[in-house]
Amino acid sequence: MSARASRDSTADIATVVTSQKVREGRADEYRRWQDRTNHAAREFEGFVGAEVYPPGAGGANEWVTVFRFSGVDHLTAWLDSERRADLLEEARGLFEGPPSQEVLRGGSPAQVTPKVVTAVIAHDVKPGCEQGFLRWQEKTLKVQEKAPGFMGSELFKPVEGVQQHWVVVFRFDSREHLDDWLESEVRAALVEEGSKYFTAYDVRKVSSAFSGWFRFGHGEGEGAPPNWKQAMTVLLALYPTVMVLTLTLGDALNRVKVPLYFAMFVSNILSVSALTWLLMPLVNKALAFWLEPGRTLGRRTQMAGIAAVALCYLVSLAVFALITHMIH
Known part of the structure; x- marks a missing residue:
């Protein structure tokens, strides 16, 4: 980034x-x-x-x-x-x-790494001091780039009619490196220098980069649902994808006598692409109530998710059974 x-x-x-x-x-x-x-x-x-x-x-x-x-x-x-x-x-x-x-x-977008942490710092910049604040931010960034674990920084201007703070978001590869920077004498001197441009600032730390098939953006250790849920939902999207490709592209490649190894390679490219950018985002959105790891789920909700996936399995089987019967 x-x-x-x-x-x-x-x-x-x-x-x-x-x-x-x-x-x-x-x-x-x-x-x-x-x-x-x-x-x-x-x-x-x-x-x-x-x-x-x-x-x-x-x-x-x-x-x-x-x-x-x-x-x-x-x-x-x-x-x-x-x-x-x-x-x-x-x-x-x-x-x-x-x-x-x-x-x-x-x-x-942030590059998602398991231990990345983010600091969100809001500044109340004094009227007429905006350019000085920007120059100070540039100087601060040049120093910050040399800090161990630094991964990047972005500056967000005020949004007219919504909020007037200037917000800086920066990321480090671990909480230890972030804390070292925030508590360093170098930063303290920079903050003292920049205080003539702003009246107050507020620091908040987040154990994530702010954001795969399963990436819901929660904190460390909570970025994906359990493996058994992943397996169920991947199968839910994978089965119809493979069936559609087999019944369409597979037959077409067989007719022109494309070698099996190459036909499988093309088929895998298409199926992985369809899963990654089309089907899995749709499945994740439809089943978010059951998949998102940050939720506290009761037994009824867990069973509702399992039942929904199982019902989709049955519908897929019935549809492709009918299609293959009509073809043959």
Whole structure:
């Protein structure tokens, strides 16, 4: 990924990063509430994804959520909606205080590595000091690039009418390296130098790069469902893919006498491509209530997911049994 902090992205993705301290002993209630909130957000136009990051080891009981939409207008429609307001009112007793929230527009995808951690730093830049702040950020980045474990940084400008903070997001390959940088004397001197450009800043750490077939973007160790669920859902998408290719491409290649080894290679290219970019994203979205690893699932939900997959198996078998019978 690029390390140029001042780069303007052409991507139209809008992201809101929310940090909130959950009251002691109420994490399970919070998870259930967050699941309902995620479901509500999915119903809004432009929804792209939602991610939940639990507190890091030894840290405060602070949870970070990330919602992505396909534009600022779609994101603000969700943020200002009565549905979200009702959910926040419902959860008022779960949190120690009001959440902090930053809206980011654009940005490049992160390279997902298991131990990557992210820092999100919001600055209240003084009016008229924007150019000085940018020059200070460039200087800070040049020093930061030499820090052990540094993986990249991005600068997000304020979003007019939504939030006025300048937000810097940077990533390190481990929490130890991130903490070393945040607590270093070099950074302390840089912050002291830059304090003439901003009135306040806020630092939040996330145990992930912010985001395979199975990648739901949760914290470390929670990026994929259990192996048995992966096997069931891959089979769900793989069987119809192989059948369709066999009945169409397979027959065509046989007729022109293409060698079996080459025909299988072409077939595998097409099947893997179809799974990766078409079918598995659809399956993941349809079965998100059952697959997403950050959810707390009851027995009924687990059984509903298994039953849904089994029913799809039966439907696929019935459809292709009918098709092959008609052909032959």
